[in-house]
Amino acid sequence: MTAGSLEQLEVVETVVIELTEEEEKIFQRLLDVVHHFDLGTTLRVAGGWVRDKLLGEQPADIDIALDNNMTGLKFSVKYAEFLVEKKLTTMGEKQQEKGKKQEGGTQLIRCNPDRSKHLETVKMSVLGRDIDFVNLRSETYVESTRIPTMKSGTAEQDAYRRDLTINSLFYNINENCVEDFTRRGIDDLKKGLIVTPLDPKATFLDDPLRVLRAIRFATRFNFTLSDELKEAASDEKVKLELCCKISRERVGEEINHMMSGRRPVEAMSYICDLGLFYVAFAFPEKSNPPIFDNYDRCCVSHIEAAWNFAISVHNGVSHPLLDEQRQLYLYSALFFPLRKMFYLDEKSKKIEVTRYIVKESLKLPACLAKSVVDIHAASGKFTEFLLLLESNVASGTLMEELEDVYLELPTDTLNRVCAGVILAEIKDFWRVALAISILYYYPEAENAFSQQDRLKEKYMEVEHFITDLGKVN
Structure with missing residues (x-):
């Protein structure tokens, strides 16, 4: 059986994980250390690696849990001794040129409960791959804190202390088998159930x-x-x-x-x-207008419409959104219903609620909060620009920023000037602001699923108009 064929899994003994050549070499090297020093330690790959392998994905990280009172630090010392005795400590020049870390090089990662790091871990380079080592633990909590008290434990105790059953599986390197101590991790993985x-x-x-x-x-x-x-x-x-x-x-x-x-x-x-x-998404006190119960539903409705619109527009049709643009697009869509909400800070200065949520409630970078607010503002100007293109009606904030002389220009020239004003303000994120604006340009746009073609056509029309200006890509 190969990884990913979950529909055939019935009992733990029948589960087979297909290792890559690199994984086989790494696991064999670690077993060699255990056998060489007769440590009596069972090596288990924990959690996400097992889950991802069974789902047919290739995991990025390998985390190894050690039993028999063996800590990551103790094992790293034994590993270093093994390398010396086997004369495996010297790296070849080609390996050094590729920037690979020194074989057996270690880094002690201490507990950091604020970052959900409750266990002291040793990160060690094994055959060019960074591996995390930690001893099996049990944990107990007290009511006042989420930081547990840790002590050495069995594999079963370690499995039960984990957040989800699908993350509680172990791959026993010594026995080459998957262990499901909760007795339902594999079944939940098959069923696609979060428990x-x-x-x-x-x-x-x-x-x-x-x-x-x-x-x-x-x-x-x-x-x-x-x-x-x-x-x-x-x-x-x-x-x-x-x-x-x-x-x-x-x-x-x-x-x-x-x-x-x-x-x-x-x-x-x-x-x-x-x-x-x-x-x-904690709101500031005394938001204006007041917070209503339906804001949550409204925000989710907007991000859903935006997600479907993005799929419609950018799947092989238009310039795809980059990761940063995608992030801003989704946050801007989610918080679009809040774009006109403000609160007063301690200096009685008006601050956008959206800025507060991103920067203070989620503690995301201030530049991200500013960009979302800027996109909301630019999307409003794009809406005015769309009205200008469709009906030659010049109005709103965008027109207020132009000197009277510009309003006397021929229509095509005025359109170009207005587009230039928006681009100067929003710069690289103009496609994000345009998409937000297009999606909510029409009053019925919140039910945009029935008019995807109409909205996509309008988006493409304005995108081509702007790119034809030759000022952007």
Whole structure:
């Protein structure tokens, strides 16, 4: 059986992971160290690597868990001794020229609970690949913090302490087999089900960040959240703990992973359906106009329309959005309904609510917050520009920025001047602002699915007009 053929998996013993040549060499080298020193240690590849291999994907990282009271630091010392005894410490000149790290070179990564790093890890270079080593652990929580107390544990205890069953699988290098200590990880992987190893409410109360991680993994793999998990995630006490225990930086990182992932619309829909929108996207106090309950649904509706429009326009038809442009497009679409909302800071200065959410609530870079606000402003001017192109009616903010002399210009020249004004303000993100503007130009645009061709045609018309100016690509 090859990796990825999950429909055939029945019991752990029948699961076979197909290793790459590099992985075989790495695992054999590590086993050689264990056997050479008679360490009695079982080497297990943990979590995501096993999950991804069984799903037919090639994992980026290899994390190895060690038993028998063996720590990553102790193992790295033994590995170094092995290299010396076997005279494997000297790298060839060709390897050094390629910039590969010194074989056996180590880096101690200490605990950093604020970054969800609860275990001390050793990162070691093995045959040119960085591998993380950590000892198996059990953990206990106290109510006031999400930072657990750790101690050495068994493989089964380590499996049950993990966030999801699909992330609790081990690949036993010594025995060349997959281990499913929760007895449901493989089955959940087959079913495409997101489940916690232990009671979901207790799991989320221990570490509420796992709520967002569950959503991220569900949308990454197009899996389904279990009913019990959804009920726990919607629990008011869990929401309160998510607000109190989790830093805004960690919330922002998870949201950004979702927005950069394969299914951002589904992720935002889950957040909305579970009642987490105002938890994830904390609004400032005394927003003007006041916050209404339906803002979450409205925001999700906008990002859904934007996502479908982007697929329609950019799949082989128009200039594709780059990663940074895609990120700005999705955030701009999600927060488009909030574009006219402001609040007063401590100096009584009016600040856009969108800027606050991106910069303060999600703790994303200030430049990202500024760009989203700028795109909202530019999209408004693009809307005025569309009106000018269609009906030769010059009005709004865009016209106010032009001197009276320009308004006397021939129509075609005036169109070019107006386009130049917008481009000067929004620069490289003009396609993002144009797409946002096109999508919401018509009053019925929120139900844009029935008029994709119409909107795409208008987008292409304006894009060609701008590129023909010769000022942009």
